[in-house]
Every structure is written in C-alpha cells, then in structure tokens.
Amino acid sequence: MRRLLRILALRLRSVLRRGAVERELREELYSHIARQTADNLAAGMSPVEARRAALLEIGPLAQSAESCRDARGLNALESILQDIRYGVRVLRKSPLFTTVAIGSLALGIGVNTALFSFMNALVLRSLPVPDAGRLVLLRLDGNPVFSYALFQEIRARQNVFTDVFASGGEDLVLGTPGNLRHVPAALVSGSYASTLGIVPAAGRLISASDERPGAEPVAMLSYRYWREQFGGAADVTSRRVVLNGVSCAIVGVLPSGFFGTNPAARPAIFVPLALEPRLQPDFRMIEVKGAWWLQLMGRLKRDVSPEQAAANLRVIAPAVVREGLDPDDLAERTKGHDPEDLSIAPGAAGYTFLREQYHKPFLLLFAGVAILLLIACANLAAMLLSRGAARTREIAVRLSLGAGRWRILRQLLTEGLLLAIAGGAVGLVVARAAATAPIAFLGRDYGHVDFVPDFRVLAFTAACALLTTVLFAATPAWLAIRTGTAENIRQGSTAVRGVGRNLLQPALIVGEIALCMVLLAAAGLFTETLRNLYRTKPGFSSENLLVLPVDFTQERQRRERLTAIEDRLLERVRSTAGVEAASTAMVAPLSGSAWRGAYEPVGGSTLSHADSLADVNAISPGYFATLRMPLLAGRDFTVTDGASAEKVAIMSRTAAKRFFPQGNAVGSFIRDAREKWRIVGLVGDSHYQTLRETASPLIYFPAAQAQVANPDTLLLVRTAGDPFTSIQGIRAAINQLAPRAATGDPQTMSTIIDDSLSTERMLGTLSLFFSAAAVLLTCIGLYGVVAYSVARRTAEIGIRLALGASGRTVLRMILRKVLLVTGFGVTLGLAAALALSRLVASFLYGVSAHDPWVLMLALGAMVASAICAALVPAIRAARTDPVQALRYE
Amino acid sequence: MSRPTDLVQGTLDLLILRILALEPMHGWAISQRLKAMSNDVLQVQQGSLYPALHKLEQQGWIAADWRASDNNRRAKYYCLTPDGCSRLEQEEANWQRLSTAVSDVIRAARQGN
Helix, strand or coil: CHHHHHHHHHHHHHHHCHHHHHHHHHHHHHHHHHHHHHHHHHCCCCHHHHHHHHHHHHCCHHHHHHHHHHHHCHHHHHHHHHHHHHHHHHHHHCHHHHHHHHHHHHHHHHHHHHHHHHHHHHHHCCCCCCCHHHEEEEEECCECCECHHHHHHHHHHCCCEEEEEEEEEEEEEECCCCCCEEEEEEEECCCHHHHHCCCCCEECCCCHHHHCCCCCCEEEECHHHHHHHHCCCHHHHHCEEEECCEEEEEEEECCCCCCCCCCCCCCCEEEEHHHHHHHCCCCCHHHCCCCCCEEEEEEECCCCCHHHHHHHHHHHHHHHHHHHCCHHHHHHHHCCCCCCCEEEEECCCCCCCHHHHCHHHHHHHHHHHHHHHHHHHHHHHHHHHHHHHHCHHHHHHHHHCCCCHHHHHHHHHHHHHHHHHHHHHHHHHHHHHHCCHHHHHHCHHHCCCCCCCCHHHHHHHHHHHHHHHHHHHHHHHHHHHHCCCHHHHHHHHHCCCCHHHHHHHHHHHHHHHHHHHHHHHHHHHHHHHHHHHHHCCCCCCCCCEEEEEEECHHHCCCHHHHHHHHHHHHHHHHCCCCEEEEEEECCCCCCCCCCEEECEECCCCCCCHHHHEEEEEEECCCHHHHHCCCEEEECCCCCCCCCCCCCEEEEEHHHHHHHCCCCCCCCCEEECCCCEEEEEEEECCCCCCCCCCCCCCEEEEEHHHCCCCCCEEEEEEEECCCHHHHHHHHHHHHHHHCCCCEECCCEEHHHHHHHHCHHHHHHHHHHHHHHHHHHHHHHHHHHHHHHHHHHHCHHHHHHHHHCCCCHHHHHHHHHHHHHHHHHHHHHHHHHHHHHHHHHHHHHCCCCCCCCHHHHHHHHHHHHHHHHHHHHHHHHHHHCCCHHHHHHCC | CCCCCCCCCCHHHHHHHHHHHHCCEEHHHHHHHHHHHCCCCCCCCHHHHHHHHHHHHHCCCEEEEEEECCCCCEEEEEEECHHHHHHHHHHHHHHHHHHHHHHHHHHHHHHHC
8 A cells, every 4th residue: 555655656756746857867877877987987997988988888878768767657658748749739730620620529529418418417417315326216007197195005005115205396376465476396295305315404304293184384495495585594494484375384494406306397395295285275186086296206225126126016006006096097097008017217316207208309319419420520530531641741751760650640649639628628618508408499497407517427528529539530540650651751742542541531421421411301301390380270379379377276266256256357358458359268278288078978879988088178258269269150158157057068170070970069968977068169170289189179168167166277368469568467457356366477379389399399490400510510521521632633633724624624523523422422311311210200290201302402402512512622623723733742 | 668688587676676675775886786796797787777776666666765875975775665575575485486496497407318
C-alpha cells in the first residue's frame, strides 16, 4: 500500500513538476561525469583525457537521459502531450474543416445526448430515496393502475415486501373563496414515506396514524412549494391549508429534491389517501371498486429476490382479484385477459405513463438520431480521407525520417479524438437546448421533467465521442500510413492513390446518401400523416373555440341548484362581448378524456357486449350550436330537460345506425341496467377521442339529468375573434355568479387538437429537422469530396480544356460521376426505406408506408440537393484556365 | 529501453538492491562498489545503470533524496525502501534457485559426457 502511494506520488511529480524532474536528471548525470573525471584525474590522466574517458564510459549523454525518461514513464506522457499540441496546431491551420467537423459532430452527438437525457430523466434516473434499487412497481394485467380495494388486498396478503404503498395524482382546489386555484397534489397511503425511506426536511411525514378513522386532516408540502409559497418558514407546521374546502394541518415538509414517484409530475401538496372521500365527496374513489387510479409500489425485503416476489404475487393474485374486483368487472376482464396476472417491474426510477405512451416513438427518434450521427461520422471520414491524401507527402516524409507507424497512427487518431471531444463538448450545449424539444410537443403538463445532465448523460456523450472517433478517424488514419513512403515523396501530391481510398470515399458518400434517403422517406411519411390528420374534419368547428375548466365542487350545491347556476352562468357568458355561443360539457372532444357506457335499444335486437359500448358525453343545451355540429333530426336539449323531466338522449349518426338499423332512432328508447332514455335528436358524427379513429357511436345526455352529479365541468365558448380576448369577461361572470367556483387554465380547441396529435407532431417535426440536418451534412461532404477531386485533377482538366474540350464537357464529366454516386445511394436508400417501412406503419395515417409520391419526393429532394452541392466545384472546374492549370504543380 | 547485455536479465536490479542494502549511496558510488565487489569482473554500462535506478525508484523498491556528499557536492542518494527489502529477499532467492539450477545442469551434463 505504501509502495503504491509512493509510486503514485512519483508519477504525479513526473507529470506536474516536469521541469524539476528534468533538472535533477541532468544534474545526476553530470555529477556522475564529474566524479568519474575526478577519479580518472586521480588515476593520472590529463584533465581533457579524464573528461573524455568519463564521457565515453557513460555513453551518449542524450541517449542515457532518454532511457532514464523512459524508465520514469516521462516519454509516453510527453509524446501524448506533443501529439495533442501538434493536433491542435494542425486543426487550427484549417479552420474551415475544423469548424465543419466540430459543428457536424456537435449536431450528431448533441441530438443523441438530448434524446438520451430525456430517456434518462424518465426511465433511468433513480428516485432520490435510499436504496431505490429495492423498489418495484406493481402491475395487474400489465397495467400499473389499481383500485384502492386491490391495494388493500395486496398489502394484506403479500409477505415479500417490507411494505406496499399507493399514490394517485389529483388536482386539488387550494384556498378560500375569492382566492381559489388548482394545485397539483398527490394522495398517498400511510405507508408512503416509510416505504420510500424518506426523512422530512421539517416536521413529520404522513404515516399510518393519519389513516385512522376520525384522524385530523393533514397535508405535507413538497420542499420546493414550501420554499416558494411559505418562504421556507420554520413555523410552517403550525399552519393550515384549505384543500377542496377541507382545512388540513401542515405536518411536515418532504426532503429537498424529492418530487414523488412520477418523474414527469411535481405535486406541491401530499395528503393521505384516507382523506379522499372528504376532499371529493362526489367521487369517493377509494370506496369504488371500479375506480382505477392508484400506482402501487413495494420495497423488497432484504432477503427477497425480485423472482421470489413475483412468485409470491402469482400465489396471492387469485384471492386479491376475487376480493378486490367488482364481480361484473371480473367477468369482463376475464374476456381475453388474464385478470390474475399480478406482476412486478423495476421501480427504482418511479413511474410515468409517458414511458409506455412514447416508448415506440422514442425508439424511432433514437434510430433517427443514430442515423444522423452515422452520417456525421461518414462525412468526417470522407473529409479526413481527402485530407489524408493531401497529407500523404507529409506523412511519407515523417515515415522516412524514422517516425514509427504506430506513432503516426496515434498522431492521426489524436487529431480525431480532439475533434470528437470538441464536438462532444459543444454537443452537450446543443443537447441542453434540444432536450426540451420533445417536451414542447407533449404539452404543458410535462414541463417538469428534469434534464440536468448527470454522470450517465456525460458518460453517454463521452461514449458517443469515442465511438465517433473510431468510426471516422481510424480508417483514414490507417490508410494514410499504409500507403508507401518513398514512392509518395517522389511522385508528389498527384501520386496515384491506393485503390482502397479511391473506392472508400465514394462508398462513404453512397452510404450517407442512402441513410439520408431513409430519413427523408420517414420525414415525408410522418409529414403526410400529420397533414392528413389536420385535414381530417373532426365533425365540429375548432375555430375560435375556448375550453375553460370550471370546478363547482366548493359551491357544495345540490344538483338542481348547480344546474340553475350553470344555466344562469351560460346566459351571462352568452351575452359577454365577443361571445357567439356557449355551453358546458363533461368531456371536451379530442382532449384525451373519455367516458364510455354500455346501452341497449329497447325493443330492438340484443347487441353483443362490444357493440353495446358507446362513447358518452353530458352536455348543456346549445352544445351543438356552440360546436357547429349539424342537427340531423329531432331537437336539441332544452332547459326543460331537467332532473325531474323525462330522461332524454341525443345520438350521433353512427350510434343511431348501430342501435336502430331501421332508421327509427328518434322517438325510440335506449336503456342500461338501471334507466332508460328517449332519443329526441340525431346529430352528425364527430371525433371523440382521437382524429385517427373512424367515427364511433356517441350518445349525449343532458348534464342536468346525469346519473352522477358532476360539479367539475368544462365551459365551451365560441367567440367571434381571438378567444382569449373574451376570457376576462367570462371569468368576471363566473366570479359573480359562483364565487366558490375554481377555474382552470383556458385552452383553445386548436391547442387541444395539437395536444392530441403530440406524437405525430413530434415525429413529423423532428424527422423533418433530422432529415434536413442529414441532407445538409451530406451536401457538405459531397461538396468537399468533389472539390477535392477537382483540385486533384486540375492538371488533367487543364489538358482536356487545352485540347479543345468545352467547359460544358468538363461539367458533364464531373456531374456524371456525382450522379452515379447519388444514383447508387438513392437506390440503396430506397431499398432500405422499403425494408424498414414496417417499423413506421403503425404511426401513419392516410398514407401507405410505400407511398410512391412520398418516396419520389424524397428521391427528388436528395438528387437535387446532391447536384446543388456538386455544382459549385464542378462549375469552378469548368472555368479552369488551361494555362494556369498546366502551370499548377 | 536498453538492457545490460553482459548481465543476465534482471540481475542488475538484484545487484543494485543488494548493494543499496549495505547503505544509501549515489549512482557513481554504486557503479564503483559493483566493480570493486566483483573484483572488476562485473562492469555495468553506465548508460544502463541510471535507467535501472530510475525504474527501481518508479516501482517503489528504492527511494531517492538529494544530500550533500563527501566533497560537499549535492548528489542523489538512493536507499532501499521496506518494500525493496522484501523484494531483495525474493530476488535473491530467485537468483539462488536459478544459479543452482544452472550449476546442476552444467555438472550433470559434464558427468553425462
């Protein structure tokens, strides 16, 4: 051990105090010579002779010193530093090449790092809790969602976890009337903090005691919320917050850096699950077996492996499902599913549904950025080949002066590595800016994902840089030292190149063009998909339509009163300046929320379970006018369709066709297990969940007659101009008529549609960006290669021109070669695009993966760009002055 | 790195360690001592001595410091480290085994003749 320390100290000294070490080495050798001289003098030699003999004995001084340096390990380091210095000098000498090289590497590495840091934040980064590796996520039938009843069953029956906890995200209404706002919150079981193993930053955390019946309502704050809203006050634990009208004692603050178990959400307030029925008396979700809204995580016991835990869950699954599911639900889930498939997944990184939703698109994006990096590498390799050829003479001289091949190879690789490191460094900056790009498409709800690069991201970037060095620098370097020595000096720069280089360079360009074609084809398909989706008529007009969430929960009114308030509110809103029409709805179309139910025609044929399912919406009168949907038959709802009046419904055209194929929908009845409704109207079809779906059967009920009172509603307002100009008037009306109502963030229907197309917009925009970048890189590469080959053939072109060839002939000669290479590339690329089309097929809409127009367009764009890139150097060649050219060299 | 051609590989290291086990000394003294102790049979090429010393120092078997020498001139003195002591024992044992083996082979070969 002491020896290792000694060695380390010496090495460090060699590196850090090179001057002193060198001085000592010289002093030591000179002192030896002095002693030997003195000895020789004593033996009777003349002074000159004595010194000469001493010098003779020690041998060549420089060589001796060199051997000592070797022994000290100084030389290896010295030569590496030398390589680096030399490399920097060489790169600075050709700033254009260096800039282009670093720029393209930064782009390639940057977008890869950006996507990686996104994945890192969502999938890889561990929760900031002790021993996060022992946390697992529970799944039933593959889905990580459970009801409260299932949670209780699992918690009671399992014996492989130290404990299991449940958490659910909800927006709660914070504050007192007149100052109400939504705050993101998490409802957590009493086992939450203890299972995660977190310690409070202040006060205490929610525990099992807060779940007991009659326990005082409590809340804990996130660290950030505590700092921002309470200024980090120490007495926060003696304060209270009012949530959904329930006054809760603040008992503590969560540790800093802890954000819950969903990396894409940042709840500000955490409350016990047991409080849910008091917070949401209209829902009481923990009492409903059909309410699936909780995530379950467990911490493995110290001596239990994940396999053992999975085995235990398989054993308890039948009992859990039997006791925890509604019998109806159980029966339905059994169809085609295995309801007893209770399994676990690694939980160290927490859980966000973004992971599943964007799994496949992200894989595609990863393929895209990897291709981009490959193109950047091929590009650099081609450029380095040109440079290598230009440097052949230099390398040949160095080889013949005795430089080792390995030494020169190392020198060339060092240059490559320098470029890669610079590219990686700039790439990190690019990545920082680009990592937020996907978030822009996912919508504002996910703006919380934290992209601060950690060691994983840095390691990934470093790996990218190293890999690219191997890809782009190794082959050219090897070819550069392989070509002969003396031969090259004699022949000068116009020497005949090795066959390998002559073929490798076009091969690289062909590869680049092929990869470009793949990206272009994908971009074309995704753009066409997006265009088709935006051209799809949703069945209503989305122009100037405002959607404002209004939460009447705190009004605490009975349903009839609530309906009256809503009716009066609508009257008021309709008379606000700029408003053309207004109504309420429970579900905004295309917002991602959905409500389905099973219904049957009364007196008609019985339908299969699948056929009896219809999408449902609860609306106020005037909804169809507000959305500009055509009323095909019958009437709209009116204010007289109240809770006590006859139950009525309106059907979409498709629903009517499904339930009443004879075409007698209006006037007929539908029913479910409990109630029946008379169909009073027929409206046009509209898209309910997504623009992709074909119109599904849709049934509308009057909100006033809904089975469950729903105080959380959406106000839909059609305005004459910009919807946001009317928002002040609308809010004022709400404040006046229902001061306890909390309004959410207003959205226009256009942004709702944009959000519903987030995946498509992300793929479309990013693939366009990737392919544009790829084409740009390829064009730069092509330009460089053509320019270089023209420069190399200056003399030949001069002779041709002198012998009477026209500039046009020269131009044609060069372009013919470029077209040949491009032709190979696009053919290869088309084949690859067709072969890979299977991968993107599921993302397309209204366009085939083999769509000839898209492929033709991609091909045209590629060929045109290639010709443009080659044209500049080609024209320059055609204008060569033969006299000048022949004097060249 | 050049190695002494007139000494069996690794032997120079052993000799240096052996000599330094007597007392700390500088490079020139080591070469003189080596010559004297081997009755002028072993002459280390000076171009090999210093690289060997530096290598041993790098490996931690010997340590060096600058002291004023006999004639008041500064000199770099080498001495054995504790690790170097055990290393010396090892090398000596190795050498014993090797030289015995070589003698055995020579003797056996002679008798076989």
